[in-house]
Amino acid sequence: MTLTETNSWTGIRKELLRRIHSRVWQPGEQIPHEADLAEEFGCARTTVNRALRDLAESGLVVRKRRAGTRVALNPPQRATLTIPIIREEVEATGRTYRHSLLERDFRPLPPMLHGAFPATLSEDVLYLKTLHFADNRPYAYEERYINLNAAPEARDTAFDEVSANEWLVHNAPYSHGDISFFAVSADKTLSRKLDAGSGTALFAMERITWAGNMPITHVHLIFAPGYRMRTEI
Template identity: 45%
Template sequence: MSAPAGRKTWQAVQAAVRARISRRDWKPGALIPHEAELAQEFGCSRGTVNRALRGLAEDGLLERRRRAGTRVALNPQRRAAFAIPLIRDEIEGKGQQFAARILTREMRRPPPDVQARLRVAGAAPILWLETLYTADGAPYVFEARWINTHAVPRALDADFTVISPNEWLVREVPFDSGDFTVSAMAADGRSAAVLGCAEGAGLLVLDRRTQHGAQIITSVRLVFHPGYRMHTRS
């Protein structure tokens, strides 16, 4: 859009509103003019203003309610989007050599907490994989994964030395949602040995669960090398 003099695109309106909020022309909690009014002021249609404000509301900067109008959020920044690392890309993106080594692959009966997490009944053995990912040979992240082979029997025939479990699953298995949890742990003997770090080091842990409908496909725990950081990409 070539931005003719007075005419505003929704991005321009959004930027203008953002500026007013951050300049405190409109203070937290205050009601701002309604869409029609802003449309007139900015010389654009109400649709354009709506688009701009909707985006700001999604970012948590505004709170909108029908009939009640739009007000500046009292407490912005309730959420932050973190980039979920795609191990291979992350390592190769730094110009380092990516490698994956499977440490364990066996059928194992999930402990009770994993049974709950995977929503599998009883203790029938399912596929258990441990993989170490390295960057230029240095341990980068240790992955421990359960694959619900009741839901994905084909996983039993996959050759994970050729394609990583994650890449195989993404490519082969339908899924529709998932959830993440971030926590921290002190390196125990095993983690320290695998990651080649001191026992007791602080390690960032990312648990990810992937599901298709009501069924849980897989549950992974990524334990990162000491010093690893995740940050907002926005």
């Protein structure tokens, strides 16, 4: 009989975590079902359910109807990244944000993106090239394509005051998207814009967002040397 402090779902989660970490319940092993745990803890099944659901979300246990709940064999490290608007990211470190619009024009969708923007093959898209600064030092270089069908008002927006980044968040909310992270070598342009030695390794992110099945925007962001994306698990 283990005396947990309370019958709160967090208290129960804590005790379940203890049993998993201390190997009372081995990896792969099936744990008692909700009803039994509820009885043991003297609480409603709903409360146990809440605790187990939380553990399942973080990947520590695997739940299946009829098959019960098992301790995960290879608990994946699941990390939640918060990708803020660049301005907020910069200002959060106490620095001053500024951005400069380097290029803005309408052009056919580059072939590279035909796969990503299937619906707008024949339409021009808005192309933006932006440099973001923190305390007047280059912070990130951005290339962006905006689908004007998804955000018609973008056609008449200058993007010199409010960055496209921020404007889109407020004016063309997305329902889902893909993000990927990778490394690129600074070519001549990047090297000049980001004040990086030629060939320097730079952290980069590519992101496509959609509203339903309509693509909104494709962004390629390349960060100045030394950038790190951090998170806790």
